[in-house]
Amino acid sequence: MLTTGSKLLIGATVVSVISAILFGITVDGPGATVGVIGLLSAAVAFGLIAGINVYVRDSNAPAMEPGVEHTCAAARQPSGASGWPAVAAVGVAGLAIGAVSRPVVFLVALVVVLAAIVEWMVQAWSERASDDTGYNATIRGRLLHPLEFPVLATLGLGALIYGFSRIMLSASKDAGRWLFIAIGALFLAGAVVVAIYRGAGKRTIAGVSALAAFAVVGVGVASAVQGQRDIEAHPAPSCLSNEEGEGDHGAPKAPSDTAGVYATIVLTDSDFYAVLGNWNGPDKIAYHQLSVPRNARVSLVFLNQTSEPARLTARLGKFGDAAESVECTAMVEADGEGYLSIKAVNVPLASTEPMQLQLGGEEAPAIEIQVP
Amino acid sequence: MLAHLPRRRAAAALAILGFLVAGCAKNAPQDIFRPAGSNAREIDDGLGGQKYIFILAGVVAAIVIAVVLFIIFKFKDRGQDIPEQTHGNPMLEIGMTILPAIILITVAIPTVAKIFNLAKSDDAACVVNVTGQQWWWEYDYPVQNCGGIEITQPIVTSGEMVIPAGVNVQLRITSRDVIHSYWIPRLNGKRDAVPGSLQPLRMQADQPGIYTGQCTEFCGLSHARMRQAVVALDSDSFATWVANQEEAYTSPTDALALEGEGQFISQCARCHQINGLTNSDGTPVLANPEQNLVSGAAPNLTNLMTRTGFAGFTFDLITDACREKLWNAPSEEFSALYLQGVWMDSPAGAEYPVCFNETALREWLRNAPGMKPMFVDPNNLSSTGGLYRGMPNLGLTEAQIDQLIAYLLERK
Numbered sequence: 001m002l003t004t005g006s007k008l009l010i011g012a013t014v015v016s017v018i019s020a021i022l023f024g025i026t027v028d029g030p031g032a033t034v035g036v037i038g039l040l041s042a043a044v045a046f047g048l049i050a051g052i053n054v055y056v057r058d059s060n061a062p063a064m065e066p067g068v069e070h071t072c073a074a075a076r077q078p079s080g081a082s083g084w085p086a087v088a089a090v091g092v093a094g095l096a097i098g099a100v101s102r103p104v105v106f107l108v109a110l111v112v113v114l115a116a117i118v119e120w121m122v123q124a125w126s127e128r129a130s131d132d133t134g135y136n137a138t139i140r141g142r143l144l145h146p147l148e149f150p151v152l153a154t155l156g157l158g159a160l161i162y163g164f165s166r167i168m169l170s171a172s173k174d175a176g177r178w179l180f181i182a183i184g185a186l187f188l189a190g191a192v193v194v195a196i197y198r199g200a201g202k203r204t205i206a207g208v209s210a211l212a213a214f215a216v217v218g219v220g221v222a223s224a225v226q227g228q229r230d231i232e233a234h235p236a237p238s239c240l241s242n243e244e245g246e247g248d249h250g251a252p253k254a255p256s257d258t259a260g261v262y263a264t265i266v267l268t269d270s271d272f273y274a275v276l277g278n279w280n281g282p283d284k285i286a287y288h289q290l291s292v293p294r295n296a297r298v299s300l301v302f303l304n305q306t307s308e309p310a311r312l313t314a315r316l317g318k319f320g321d322a323a324e325s326v327e328c329t330a331m332v333e334a335d336g337e338g339y340l341s342i343k344a345v346n347v348p349l350a351s352t353e354p355m356q357l358q359l360g361g362e363e364a365p366a367i368e369i370q371v372p
Numbered sequence: 373m374l375a376h377l378p379r380r381r382a383a384a385a386l387a388i389l390g391f392l393v394a395g396c397a398k399n400a401p402q403d404i405f406r407p408a409g410s411n412a413r414e415i416d417d418g419l420g421g422q423k424y425i426f427i428l429a430g431v432v433a434a435i436v437i438a439v440v441l442f443i444i445f446k447f448k449d450r451g452q453d454i455p456e457q458t459h460g461n462p463m464l465e466i467g468m469t470i471l472p473a474i475i476l477i478t479v480a481i482p483t484v485a486k487i488f489n490l491a492k493s494d495d496a497a498c499v500v501n502v503t504g505q506q507w508w509w510e511y512d513y514p515v516q517n518c519g520g521i522e523i524t525q526p527i528v529t530s531g532e533m534v535i536p537a538g539v540n541v542q543l544r545i546t547s548r549d550v551i552h553s554y555w556i557p558r559l560n561g562k563r564d565a566v567p568g569s570l571q572p573l574r575m576q577a578d579q580p581g582i583y584t585g586q587c588t589e590f591c592g593l594s595h596a597r598m599r600q601a602v603v604a605l606d607s608d609s610f611a612t613w614v615a616n617q618e619e620a621y622t623s624p625t626d627a628l629a630l631e632g633e634g635q636f637i638s639q640c641a642r643c644h645q646i647n648g649l650t651n652s653d654g655t656p657v658l659a660n661p662e663q664n665l666v667s668g669a670a671p672n673l674t675n676l677m678t679r680t681g682f683a684g685f686t687f688d689l690i691t692d693a694c695r696e697k698l699w700n701a702p703s704e705e706f707s708a709l710y711l712q713g714v715w716m717d718s719p720a721g722a723e724y725p726v727c728f729n730e731t732a733l734r735e736w737l738r739n740a741p742g743m744k745p746m747f748v749d750p751n752n753l754s755s756t757g758g759l760y761r762g763m764p765n766l767g768l769t770e771a772q773i774d775q776l777i778a779y780l781l782e783r784k
């Protein structure tokens with residue numbers, strides 16, 4: 001009698017040969033040769049192993065012992081039903097759904113099918129490995145745990161983090177603050193308790209942790225269903241206006257990065273000028289033109305040293321049919337600072353509008369932008 | 373003696389010897405131990421200077437290596453008894469903590485002082501913006517009084533930065549694509565060029581001369597071919613250089629060069645700017661590098677022939693003999709020679725009668741990516757949305773190249 005393993009290998013050999021023939025007939029082009037060679041190599045390899053397997057009868061039964069094929073491990077019935085075919089079936093259904101709906105569904109289903117196949121194969125193999133069930137479980141674990149644990153841990157953590165993020169998104173700003181203070185405190189308290197009562201059973205801790213995890217995921221799902229809180233959209237300030245608008249609120253007031261500043265633009269009651277950054281030259285020369293390298297983003301700091309609010313607007317040119325490129329700070333209060341990063345993509349000669357720094361919509365005073 | 377050593381040991385010994393011998397090279401233009409300006413001297417000299425720290429570190433290294441070797445050979449397992457096992461030796465441990473701490477503190481105090489000295493910028497009398505991109509450096513000079521010389525229009529050049537000798541120049545370094553690093557070993561330390569940020573670096577050269585360096589932050593395919601130089605000129609020569617850079621464009625009169633101008637407008641002007649160049653109807657010819665290149669910039673070629681190298685200062689615009697002559701010129705003669713550039717007199721007996729290295733420039737125009745690897749395969753630009761990284765092979769004919777060379781020769 002042929003053992004199950006031998007049958008599988010003979011089957012694989014036959015399938016490889018048939019595929020090689022079909023592949024050779026149907027596929028054209030440079031890939032065809034490689035494909036046929038690959039499939040034929042597989043056929044040869046399978047054939048060889050099948051031959052050895054038939055000869056040694058799966059290596060686990062002395063071939064001469066009469067009736068051994070009914071008693072050896074490989075011939076025993078699997079010890080129980082396996083759930084993996086069911087999972088694989090769900091996966092295949094997912095493949096079909098994914099094929100007509102969204103690629104991501106298809107991908108997930110593919111992973112499920114592959115995982116199910118691997119799990120199923122290893123389970124079937126391990127259950128026949130010996131007639132000691134404990135040993136069988138051990139070798140199954142040795143093979144699959146390095147794969148299963150990281151995946152399960154990732155999924156579990158992912159669910160936790162996702163739950164958390166949903167809670168954060170739906171809680172209001174103020175509630176969120178208290179919520180997280182409370183959660184943090186709870187965590188700390190729990191840890192302290194565990195640390196003090198060393199005797200607390202493993203099971204108790206695991207149980208409490210699991211409960212907490214379920215709570216987070218549960219509340220997370222609930223929050224996700226409820227939807228996230230309204231997050232205000234900040235409209236951009238309108239650059240060519242000197243009126244304070246909605247976009248001028250909530251803009252950062254004090255720039256934090258002053259080391260990398262390309263130039264400081266100063267507005268006083270009598271003057272509007274640029275001082276080059278990173279250069280405390282002899283007398284901090286006040287320039288009325290500013291040369292910026294083309295296509296390089298540079299940062300400006302705006303100092304409003306007057307008693308009125310003001311806006312720094314950079315008109316960065318109108319090239320061809322594209323709209324004029326304009327960037328600006330929010331309204332900067334009296335004696336305040338603003339921050340602006342600008343990029344001039346082409347030279348002023350190519351622009352149909354002047355390229356300059358100005359105050360909101362006013363064309364003068366201005367600092368000419370030069371782009372070498 | 374080497375013959376008696378096993379082959380592998382001999383090879384190792386030879387390699388080490390090679391390194392040592394390389395350290396003795398006389399013509400090492402990027403030798404940090406030959407400072408040529410105040411900043412490099414600040415790094416090199418005085419308490420906490422690299423010279424002394426190098427020696428100190430060398431002594432420490434020698435002691436450590438000697439002890440390790442001693443222990444390796446002394447206590448090698450020859451089947452002897454296991455020595456007495458002890459745990460801990462407080463005196464030794466405290467001593468070996470305190471001694472390195474003292475050494476490090478001794479090094480740190482003057483070093484930190486030096487860092488502050490090198491960061492000063494209030495004595496800088498000139499400012500140059502330095503912008504890195506794959507794989508060349510651009511320099512632009514804003515309108516200013518640069519060490520006593522008025523710059524009245526912005527100047528832009530590439531590869532070689534020309535500065536007045538003896539003047540503290542403030543560089544303001546940034547990048548258009550990835551991080552690069554600017555380094556002229558004989559003039560100052562390195563400074564990273566980071567997109568969106570502006571890094572300061574001081575430059576000063578005592579004497580007229582050429583000081584070379586290379587990009588020192590791995591920046592992609594042709595990182596190794598991203599070189600740079602600082603050229604220091606005496607004050608008068610610098611003024612001449614500035615005046616020349618600001619000179620108005622003149623259309624060629626020579627017929628071949630005139631055809632070259634046409635070729636340039638049709639083949640090159642979409643990337644390269646030549647200031648003052650106009651179409652036949654008088655409208656300015658303006659480059660659109662932002663529509664052709666990932667970095668959004670290509671070298672400005674208005675005064676190409678005032679440079680001595682090109683394409684990231686990797687290839688020479690002057691022949692080898694003339695480069696030798698220029699680089700080895702005494703500092704009193706250097707400025708004048710540099711201003712002559714490709715029109716320098718070729719040294720007697722040189723292989724070529726003129727200094728202009730036509731071969732290299734022709735080769736560049738014939739097939740730039742063949743000389744310097746760049747991402748310029750027109751069929752493989754999907755990841756950059758059709759933009760090139762570098763100069764593509766434009767498939768020019770030899771006749772077109774003749775015209776372009778004639779035209780470029782007048783960009784002086």
Ligand SMILES: [Cu+2]
Pocket residue numbers: 504505506507551552553587588589590591595598
């Ligand atoms: Cu680089």
